[in-house]
Amino acid sequence: MNTPDVAIEVAGLVKRYGEVTALDGVDLQVPRGTVLGLLGPNGAGKTTIVRILTTLLQPDAGRAVIDGVDVLAEPREVRRRLGLSGQYAAVDEYLTGFENLDMIGRLYHLGRRRSRERARELLEQFSLTDAGDRPTRTYSGGMRRRLDLAGALVAHPPVLFLDEPTTGLDPRSRTEMWGVIQQLVAGGTTLLLTTQYLEEADVLADDIVVIDHGRAIARGTADQLKAQIGGERLELTVSDEGRLDEAARLVTPLGVAPPVTDEHRRSLTMPVSGGVKALRQALDLLESEALEVDDAGVRRPTLDDVFLTLTGSTTEESP
């Protein structure tokens, strides 16, 4: 299990909270220098995996090895090798940005001088130099996240865990954050990242594991996964609820998988490969049958689509 080119190795991880099984035998392998995206809805078990791997939580069964060190047997040795940035920015709001990073450096035992140097370096790297001597409660959400991420990097850890690094950020801060993460990864850091957004996993991750109900239900590269769930979605809303099934029958040959209908919204969704071309064909087909359409469009797959395809239920239906 101590393969030198594997940075994170997880086997048969189980965690129960009383009657509830949060993790039900998860296996993961992250080659050194790559990015693994754990994709799943709220409550799927992503955070539980991160908490176990970062020594915050004890699993009920299973094994985890990080950078060749057993997480359960040598937690302190593991902590030296990892950086963690959580779901919400764990920065002390009364301390300045500099003081936050300096404190973390001291607690990694970098020594007084090196901690200060490192804090200044990171503030520079994350464009926080100007704000570095202000208490962080004056920071914006995006700045706090960047500082939190900087905190995870203080000791140059070979393995980095980011738990939903962009949840709650506005689109501009999210794009900024992605840029920062991409730079890090280019530097050779191994990264395990959790996210609820397929788009985020697509942009950042080499491999994606889809987690649902504490289990890995699919894995592969973003392209493999998208091929599996179909690329784009054709969405149609018909005027007459009674003719929805007829519309579904008509467009079926255009899709890569059968359409799913929603009587209530008088709409159908179907994975297609041709995008706009499929949309035009579908509209022509429906018009020739005098089937009136209220709304039509092509959109990229969402996490909901992944779940719909993989589990047959949407994320909202998951208990």
Place this chain on the structure above:
Amino acid sequence: MSTLDVVTDASVVAKRNLIKIKRVPDLLVFTTLSPIMFVLLFAYVFGGAIDPTGGGAAYREFLIAGIFAQTVVFGATNTGAGLADDVKKGIIDRFRSLPMAPSAVLTGRTLSDVVNNVLVLVVMSITGLIVGWRINTGPLEALWGFVLLLIFAYAISWIMAWLGLLIPSPEVINNASFIVIFPLTFVANTFVPLDTLPGPLRVFAEWNPVSAVTQAARELFGNPDPNPMSAASLAWPLQHPQLYTLIWAVAVVAVFAPLASWQYRRAASR
């Protein structure tokens, strides 16, 4: 992990907590204003009614050590509320993911609260001196009196540390601890001579460690009980208040430091 690391880590954490006092001076202003208010209220509003001798000066001299004890015990809730806040904000998670000494977060916290208590005691002593309280003993005895108060507060801090990690909500911690701290600090010799209390309350008050630390401080500051009749029938804790206080402090730390450390290792945010 070397001993040096343990000490350095604790001091780094303590420094972080003390920066908060510097950044939010209102906090220190209000933690010291309320005891000042207590001194003035008890000395001048209740003073005349409580003091059997009728002379307010004697009561004020009696009162100050009681208010010191009450204030440092109340101050211990800061330990709990501070830790609860850290758990809630994910800061404890960050600390726990670092290769630091696990004990440092709790010792750093409780030690910075001692510093806080020192500042509060200084402000209150000055207020006391203004209203007529005097130290009638030597400097060493007086110093030992203050140290004993701080040791006692430090022990209570560990109870609050455990509670703060157990119930990670600063608001709940504040309210819950008041339920315990009010009876502890009022059913005692802090504000009234013990012989004014009815039977069962009096027994509780005699064995209440807050009474002992108050009694010890009074002896060490040379502030006599204005009603010496009660001295004859004192219970054992009040005959040996310094020893009894130390026994309590050691026992509380022995029980609650391991409990709090255990809770720290399992503390979970949200």
